[in-house]
Amino acid sequence: MSGSPPPIGPATIDDVAELARLRWELYEEQNGDPGESFEAYVERFSRFARPALSSEDWRAWVARTDRELVGAMWLHTLHRVPVPGKHAGPIGYLTNVYVAPEHRNAGLGAQLLDRVKAWCAEQGFSLVIVWPTERSRSFYRRGGFDRPDEPLVLEVEPDGPLDRSTGRDA
Numbered sequence: 001m002s003g004s005p006p007p008i009g010p011a012t013i014d015d016v017a018e019l020a021r022l023r024w025e026l027y028e029e030q031n032g033d034p035g036e037s038f039e040a041y042v043e044r045f046s047r048f049a050r051p052a053l054s055s056e057d058w059r060a061w062v063a064r065t066d067r068e069l070v071g072a073m074w075l076h077t078l079h080r081v082p083v084p085g086k087h088a089g090p091i092g093y094l095t096n097v098y099v100a101p102e103h104r105n106a107g108l109g110a111q112l113l114d115r116v117k118a119w120c121a122e123q124g125f126s127l128v129i130v131w132p133t134e135r136s137r138s139f140y141r142r143g144g145f146d147r148p149d150e151p152l153v154l155e156v157e158p159d160g161p162l163d164r165s166t167g168r169d170a
Helices: 013-031 037-052 106-121 137-142
Strands: 008-010 058-064 069-078 091-099 128-129
Touching: 008 106, 013 037, 013 058, 013 069, 013 091, 037 058, 058 106, 069 106, 091 106, 106 128, 106 137
Parallel strands: 091 128
Antiparallel strands: 008 058, 058 069, 069 091
């Protein structure tokens, strides 16, 4: 990568196909065979992303070159029940964070993260959570994330593979 970093801005409905491609690349890089065709995944992703990006509860920031998206971060807003006598701002769930390999280690991920953190601060969020991979843990620590006491988690139904013939849960 050469020159100035790609500009960062909000994702729009017009970005859905490119956002699907980035998420596909993320999981292909992490897990190998995604377990469904790219075309089936784009359709399934679009059914989620179009209404999500049209809502007030989901936001995505993207880095774009003249040709394509090269990075993205998604934030889901979890509204909290009001607390008597206290500000109980929303909680942000940061997910689907990805920067294309040729744009890594040049500060683009940190710029995306800074943009998300600034927006959360402007909106009065109380905290932002993320479930990092082992590889990304140091990135989030550099960005100010810390690990307080761990929350308790109930795994209701573990994520499982899709039925390859239908693209639905197996």
